[in-house]
Amino acid sequence: xxxxxxxxxxxxxxxxxxxxxxxxxxxxxxxxxxxxxxxxxxxxxxxxxxxxxxxxxxxxxxxxxxxxxxxxxxxxxxxxxxxxxxxxxxxxxxxxxxxxxxxxxxxxxxxxxxxxxxxxxxxxxxxxxxxxxxxxxxxxxxxxxxxxxxxxxxxxxxxxxxxxxxxxxxxxxxxxxxxxxxxxxxxxxxxxxxxxxxxxxxxxxxxxxxxxxxxxxxxxxxxxxxxxxxxxxxxxxxxxxxxxxxxxxxxxxxxxxxxxxxxxxxxxxxxxxxxxxxxxxxxxxxxxxxxxxxxxxxxxxxxxxxxxxxxxxxxxxxxxxxxxxxxxxxxxxxxxxxxxxxxxxxxxxxxxxxxxxxxxxxxxxxxxxxxxxxxxxxxxxxxxxxxxxxxxxxxxxxxxxxxxxxxxxxxxxxxxxxxxxxxxxxxxxxxxxxxxxxxxxxxxxxxxxxxxxxxxxxxxxxxxxxxxxxxxxxxxxxxxxxxxxxxxxxxxxxxxxxxxxxxxxxxxxxxxxxxxxxxxxxxxxxxxxxxxxxxxxxxxxxxxxxxxxxxxxxxxxxxxxxxxxxx
Numbered sequence: 001x002x003x004x005x006x007x008x009x010x011x012x013x014x015x016x017x018x019x020x021x022x023x024x025x026x027x028x029x030x031x032x033x034x035x036x037x038x039x040x041x042x043x044x045x046x047x048x049x050x051x052x053x054x055x056x057x058x059x060x061x062x063x064x065x066x067x068x069x070x071x072x073x074x075x076x077x078x079x080x081x082x083x084x085x086x087x088x089x090x091x092x093x094x095x096x097x098x099x100x101x102x103x104x105x106x107x108x109x110x111x112x113x114x115x116x117x118x119x120x121x122x123x124x125x126x127x128x129x130x131x132x133x134x135x136x137x138x139x140x141x142x143x144x145x146x147x148x149x150x151x152x153x154x155x156x157x158x159x160x161x162x163x164x165x166x167x168x169x170x171x172x173x174x175x176x177x178x179x180x181x182x183x184x185x186x187x188x189x190x191x192x193x194x195x196x197x198x199x200x201x202x203x204x205x206x207x208x209x210x211x212x213x214x215x216x217x218x219x220x221x222x223x224x225x226x227x228x229x230x231x232x233x234x235x236x237x238x239x240x241x242x243x244x245x246x247x248x249x250x251x252x253x254x255x256x257x258x259x260x261x262x263x264x265x266x267x268x269x270x271x272x273x274x275x276x277x278x279x280x281x282x283x284x285x286x287x288x289x290x291x292x293x294x295x296x297x298x299x300x301x302x303x304x305x306x307x308x309x310x311x312x313x314x315x316x317x318x319x320x321x322x323x324x325x326x327x328x329x330x331x332x333x334x335x336x337x338x339x340x341x342x343x344x345x346x347x348x349x350x351x352x353x354x355x356x357x358x359x360x361x362x363x364x365x366x367x368x369x370x371x372x373x374x375x376x377x378x379x380x381x382x383x384x385x386x387x388x389x390x391x392x393x394x395x396x397x398x399x400x401x402x403x404x405x406x407x408x409x410x411x412x413x414x415x416x417x418x419x420x421x422x423x424x425x426x427x428x429x430x431x432x433x434x435x436x437x438x439x440x441x442x443x444x445x446x447x448x449x450x451x452x453x454x455x456x457x458x459x460x461x462x463x464x465x466x467x468x469x470x471x472x473x474x475x476x477x478x479x480x481x482x483x484x485x486x487x488x489x490x491x492x493x494x495x496x497x498x499x500x501x502x503x504x505x506x507x508x509x510x511x512x513x514x515x516x517x518x519x520x521x522x523x524x525x526x527x528x529x530x531x532x533x534x535x536x537x538x539x540x541x542x543x544x545x546x547x548x549x550x551x552x553x554x555x556x557x558x559x560x561x562x563x564x565x566x567x
Contacts, residue, residue: 006264009201009290010323011496012049013390013488014099018331019056019078020064020458021434022394024445027454031434033079037087038450040094042470046397046481047488050097052203054331056084060110062172063414064331064432066101066205067108071190081197088198097200099269104187105206106173114174122163129182131166131175131212132159133219140164146224147242151415152425168209168242170414178210178251191258195266207270207282207291211247213239244274252287259289269325269389276312280319290389291316293324297333298351301344301375301559303512303532310386310514314503323388323501328379330393334358335431336379338402341372354402358426362404373399374559377483377548378530381561384491385518385528387501392484395435398468399480402430403461410460429459436465439472447471483548490545490563497521506540513537520565530561542566 023035033056043051055065058075065075074084088098107114113129120126122134133156136142140162147155149169156164157171166175176183191202214222226240239245252270259266267289270282276295283291293313299305313324328336334354342353342365357364376399383390406429408416413427434457438447445457446465466472473479498519506515512533518526524542531537536555542564544551549560556562 008049008097008264009267009269009389011387011389011501012097013047013384013392013491014050014052015043015046015048016052016054016330016391016393018054018064018394018432020061021432023435023437024449024454024457027449027451028077029449029455029458030077031448032077033074033083033087035450037083037090040087040090040096043091043096044094045485047485047492048096048392050099050200051091052099052391053101055101055103060108060172061412062108063170064412064428066103067106067110067170067173068103069108069110070112071102071187072193085197092198098198099201099203100194100199101205102187102190102202102268103205104176104178105209106167106169106175109172109174111174117165118159122161127163129177129180131177131214132163133166133214134162135164136220145219145222147222148225166212166214168206172414175212176210178212178248184251184254188255188258191255191266192261195258195262199266201266202268204268204270204288207252207288208244208248208272208274209242210251211245212242213245213247214241216241244272244278249281249287252282256285256287269391276316279316283316283320283322283324285320285322289322290325291320292327292391293388294327296383297327297329297336300346301340301532303514303530306382306530307509307514310503310516313386313388317388317501325389325391326383326386327391328376328383328393329396329431330391331432332428333431334402335393335396335400337369337372337376337396337399338367338404339372340375340379341367341369341401355425358402358404358430359424362402367401367404369401371559372401373480374549377480378559378561380484380487381546381548381563382514382528382530384487385495385516385526385563387503387518393431395431397481397484398436398470398473400435400465400468403433403459404430405462406430406433406460412459433457433459433461433465436461436469437471439466439469441466487546494520494522494545494565495526508537508540522565524565524567527564527566528561529556529564531556531558534558539564540566 020031022031023039024031025034025038056078057068058070058073059065059067091098116126133144134140143156149155151169158164167173222241226242269290270288272282272291279291282288295312296309299309317324411429413429415425415427434448436446448457473481498521500519504517506517508515515529520526527540536552536557545563545565547562
């Protein structure tokens with residue numbers, strides 16, 4: 001049953017496609033738009049409501065396509081606009097919506113605007129589209145201040161005439177000046193362009209960074225590391241000049257007017273790494289509509305952590321008068337199967353464990369893959385039963401783990417290339433490795449490329465991918481893929497049709513158990529239970545609809561979830 005309502009996105013299951021690593025239809029080693037079209041039946045069989053494509057625009061691919069050179073075209077290596085049209089039509093025919101990524105904080109330095117800015121010189125209207133400032137020192141040889149890029153190194157780059165431009169990310173990603181009306185108008189044109197070609201919604205990259213206030217005081221007076229905090233909206237004297245500024249919401253209220261030009265109205269989900277109490281502003285129905293609940297993705301395998309993430313997500317949804325989102329993995333974080341397989345420590349320090357583990361090619365800590373798989377299955381049921389939208393990342397339905405041992409010379413992530421040796425970060429390529437479609441590796445890519453004569457995948461695949469290939473899992477009723485399909489089918493049949501986005505905590509919700517109740521379409525009540533503790537727990541009287549692990553004497557074992565339909 002297709003979700004055909006105008007507010008379909010409020011309870012959708014969205015599948016993130018990282019196009020370069022999904023499926024390669026032309027054999028050049030890069031996944032492409034035609035590859036997405038070729039696998040539409042696979043996505044439909046999985047049971048998702050929409051697909052979200054990470055950037056597929058013309059790009060030097062310095063940062064996986066998030067360095068956009070042209071916002072209204074398709075990278076020739078990934079296809080054509082006609083390929084996009086065919087993909088969108090195929091998705092819609094299969095009952096799925098299409099969401100495209102918008103990258104509004106910065107452009108590639110190969111963008112025609114930036115090339116014009118370099119040619120025009122200081123003080124020109126062309127430079128005013130970006131954030132150029134004079135350098136310090138006698139000849140402008142020093143950066144305007146000490147800000148650092150989030151990818152490492154300075155956030156300012158000289159252009160040879162005494163001026164420097166701001167880049168909060170890679171040096172090839174120049175930050176736009178959102179005080180310039182031309183920038184506003186150009187992005188509204190982009191939103192209409194893709195909406196007219198069949199995009200049903202948008203994912204907004206770094207949504208909390210567009211508005212900046214760097215002229216209210218001398219640049220050198222700002223702290224060298226403002227951090228992605230929410231100080232700018234707290235009323236503090238120490239305002240944050242770069243992140244989560246109040247003015248950013250004026251931009252999104254402007255975009256909402258564009259979204260509402262369409263029937264049904266388009267929506268957007270924001271990537272806003274802000275404090276939970278600020279998420280609701282971006283998710284307001286006067287602005288984007290939704291924002292990613294990253295608190296859920298940041299938690300480790302502790303009942304109290306997930307209980308808090310759920311509470312914060314529901315509170316944000318209530319304040320925004322929208323629905324929240326639930327996400328465990330994406331293209332920017334280590335896969336959750338690995339995160340749950342590494343030593344479980346307080347969430348504040350777990351990121352460093354994963355970073356160190358990757359830095360040493362997966363040898364620092366023991367990766368308990370059996371535990372990671374159990375916990376991933378349990379987490380899926382806990383997630384899918386919640387009110388709101390669920391965002392899945394390609395390959396998680398196969399139970400893929402992070403690929404930790406990619407050789408340094410093969411890495412593509414600018415984080416690996418920009419960080420100094422002493423502070424090296426291996427980056428995000430471990431979750432971006434091309435998917436395994438067939439277990440036989442006769443052609444050297446686990447079926448990632450269609451043509452028999454093809455180039456090597458853009459990132460190397462490990463030998464252990466064979467046991468996680470789609471053709472293996474499709475024939476195994478106990479596989480992760482079969483489990484995802486079954487759980488998504490139950491969600492679509494019994495939970496979403498109610499239209500009810502309420503949640504009540506179940507009486508068993510305490511200690512090592514996370515348990516909540518939701519109404520079901522057949523009049524019964526769903527009880528979702530997840531047991532984090534070592535002692536099996538009793539289930540309430542009712543029909544067990546699905547469980548992530550076999551019950552032990554009728555009880556739910558450790559690291560397991562179950563859905564029970566109660567009268």
